[in-house]
Amino acid sequence: MSLLDRERIQLWSLQKIIGGELDRFDDVYTRLMTGETPLIEDVCAHVRQGKSKRFRPTLLLLSAKHDGPVPDEAIIAAACVEMIHTATLLHDDFIDEAATRRGLRSVNDAWSPATALVMGDYFYSKALDALSRHGLRDALDRLAATTLKMSQAEMMQLETKNNLLITRDAYMEIIDRKTASLIESACAIGAGFHPGLGDAADAFGEFGRKIGFVFQITDDIFDYLGDERRLGKPTGQDWEEGRITLPFIAALNAAPEDAREEFLGLVEPHDTSERADHWPAVKAFVLEYGGVDEARDTARRFGDEAKSVLEPLASGVQKDFLAVAVEYVLRRLN
């Protein structure tokens, strides 16, 4: 069984628990992702075709899951979280000039950069408007704060692009705002719909935030580990696009002074078109000095912290499947 299949099966075992809720999610998401004019609908239909793992909605709905039915409001909130995620993908693909997304052509490539920009704005604002119309105050407040954090992180990424000496703290700050914050919001919003967990919403958010760190660090590791683990994506994309991630930072910290200086002299980008040529040297250096191993340890530590945060909060079956969620994200590494 390939790693890709194994990952899908693990996620599927989690999503089975909330199968009914995910069906309702699909309905609401499809309805929201429907355009009011022919061109908006064309882009919506294209984006709807792309298969998402629905990871954020899954965590939101698992956090809300209890004996009774999960309310419609939680389903709407889950759809809005996914829409915001989709909006960030459209804007990210524009920034990275990506040609594909979720197995389809990217919106910037299939239509135009302007279309990707405006449709990203459209998905963002449609999600926030839907939350507002349904009176989902808590979700609206959390997601307004989260979208601000995500835009700050995008600016920090532009700011540190090609900076080989970016600190570990700066990297952590970026992934906290870029990735962890939305998963944090998803879990906090979900817990808010659980009749026994509303008071623990912030703590559930912290659980989600830790999972977000695991998720992003594992993604960053995949960029070093080769095709069979990359779900079809090529390796070295982060490097080529000027994103310096934890495996690189960790290797640079671990390497002896002279090896580090020699390496930096070699790969310092005088011309960004040379970056792809340097990738084999970068990958070899990062593996040699244990960058991937240290990043993996860091991810595992965040996974353990997620489970610790969860310990006093959830109970019974919910605790079990949220622990499985942590394992799912961690096992992507094995």
Add this chain to the structure above:
Amino acid sequence: MSLLDRERIQLWSLQKIIGGELDRFDDVYTRLMTGETPLIEDVCAHVRQGKSKRFRPTLLLLSAKHDGPVPDEAIIAAACVEMIHTATLLHDDFIDEAATRRGLRSVNDAWSPATALVMGDYFYSKALDALSRHGLRDALDRLAATTLKMSQAEMMQLETKNNLLITRDAYMEIIDRKTASLIESACAIGAGFHPGLGDAADAFGEFGRKIGFVFQITDDIFDYLGDERRLGKPTGQDWEEGRITLPFIAALNAAPEDAREEFLGLVEPHDTSERADHWPAVKAFVLEYGGVDEARDTARRFGDEAKSVLEPLASGVQKDFLAVAVEYVLRRLN
């Protein structure tokens, strides 16, 4: 006295009434438009330098103005409305590949298209987050709906780009969502802070919406009327960028069949690089068949409607200066 000076003086006479409030607005706006990282702050500082007429905050504060002090919340809401307006300018300049804005280099030109995209997202989300943090529910609800409308209008503009046969209804729908909706929200939000007008907030919004139509139609007329009325901008930009506006639509409707067909055969863009060459012919046709005159009549009608909407709502000094606001927007045409 030049038209530009006259316009500034008329607006100044209005802004004198709310001088204290506008000073407070400037403080709050400057504080919100301050970045958390060096690059974000660089862009914020650049954007802060650009002189805005503060037209939307002025209308919001005039709608809120009464005998007592205008509350801090109204000032914050005004700053958030202006920030959202600023966000749309960054994204618009990106779409139009504009090189300048408010007398300065545009963000897309001075930094990069990606910076303009992300900083637009940042200003949008920072405004919505500030409203959320201050518990300004009404403003947040209205502005979430408005940002959705604005993104729909941007898509409609992409959809009808270079379409010489766009209908008057489609044009009105676009400017309603693109321009009128934010001015509508500004007036409705302002009235909501007036102790005697809260119930009339939607009607005040309708007043603002009508002003918004006047504002956009006059802007579209300026694109035909030559330099001295264009506040320094060149004419024909809408045409060159593929935006067909009311003067063009009205002239095409008024022209006899044969003249229309001949004209369309001449200017139909087989190659967009030819558009600038066609501008003299387009301008001559639009003036000859009364397109500017009819657009001016339409703007005046919206101005009259704005004053009618206002009639039963405001009283005393507030009614007077809101009527002056209508005159200010209309007089830009004289």
